[in-house]
Amino acid sequence: MRDRWFTSPVETAVGPAVVENLAVRDSHLSVNGKWLTTGPAGARLLGAVGRAAKRARGKPAAVEELNAFFSEASKNTQDLPLWDADISGLDFVIEARNLKNYFHFVRETFAILSLIAELKNFTGRIVIVAKDRDVPAFVQAHIAAIFPELEDRIVVEQAAARFKRALIAYYSDTSYVHDRGNWIDGLIPAHQDLSDGQVGTNLARIIYLNSFQRSLRTLREAAFKRIEGMSFDYLPKRFWVSRRAGQGNDRTIENEGQILRQLAPLGFRQILFEDLSPLEQVGIMRDADMMVSYHGAGFTNMLYAGSQARIIELGTLQTARQRLDDFAAFVHVSRADYTVAVADFPEEFGTSIPPMRGHGIYSVRMSEAAIANLVGLIQSF
Secondary structure, three states, rough: OOOOOOOOEEOEEEEEEEEEEEEEEEEEEEOOOOOOHHHHHHHHHHHHHHHHHHHHHHHHHHHHHHHHHHHHHHHHOOOOOOOOOOOOOOEEEEOOOOOOOHHHHHHHHHHHHHHOOOOOOOOOOOEEOOOOOOHHHHHHHHHHHHHOOOOOHHEEEOOEEEEEEEEEEEEEOOHHHOOHHHOOOOOOOOOHHHHOOOOOHHHHHHHHHHHHHHHHHHHHHHHHHHHOOOOOOOOOOEEEOOOOOEEEEEOOOHHHHHHHHHHHHHEEEEEEEEOHHHHHHHHHHHOEEEEEEHHHHHHHHHHHHOOOEEEEEEHHHHHHOOOOOOHOOOOOOOOOOEEEEEEEHHHOOOEEEEOOOOOOOOOEOOOOHHHHHHHHHHHHO
């Protein structure tokens, strides 16, 4: 991992920008016919281009092409013009890859509402462009709880969509790489290729691993403001998070009952985030002493954890290698103590390591020895 960590996590800027000839297609954004390579949509674009290049021409060629792109971008870096006209009649467009997934909803859609809430003189619609035709109830509930003043201005349109002129959230994440004149001294260690401007095919993941967007911090602040003065003493301070299995998506950890029986004497109670209201989810994390669970979207709520919280994620070699960057931004914001434990694959694989790609996320299994190690770790805190 030495080739992936920066010397410190950083907050990346994200703010409103006026754009013309905006197109939203296949979870990507283009402006005046050119694709944006910043933000979540840009990360997906760079990932798709990199994977396609590796399949067609091999990894060395893919890396060389990305390096050439960012090198050329560095030569053409210039300040963006400032918009000083009225924004009251413009729509604010948010591209949403997946409204049904809580993780994607919070990081890529919900957080942007906190920026919109700051905008003065904005009177237009908030247009969420998504492939989903139905807006899940949890999306509506979270918006109503944290941003009730924006609730009636939100409309959902199906991708693809076009806008002659609109506001979007503009991110400074991947653009940092080609803005060498404004680099932070010592942020990227000298032993990393990125310090020399060598961009690999995992650029967006490395940035996610080491940074958080300003919009996540402002979302946390907005949520805390909503629960100011509220007591959640009826909720546990130590808890194990279970998840209600969706149709065809049951990743419940094997021998969960045995784990719960051994955690109970340590003061743990079982909870399901989906059984708590949005404000209760914020409150239980703000006041938490310890949260333990297996890899899943519930770790998104680390965004609301207090700095005193200790959080343990049980995953597999697969999630440790491929999904470590998923929740890093949330814990960078909260500054909670976050431990990622590598547990076993499902029993059907025995001691073999199953294919890492092309299967989806495997469920987690904890042997008796692993459970004993987990209990020992908790007792050591």
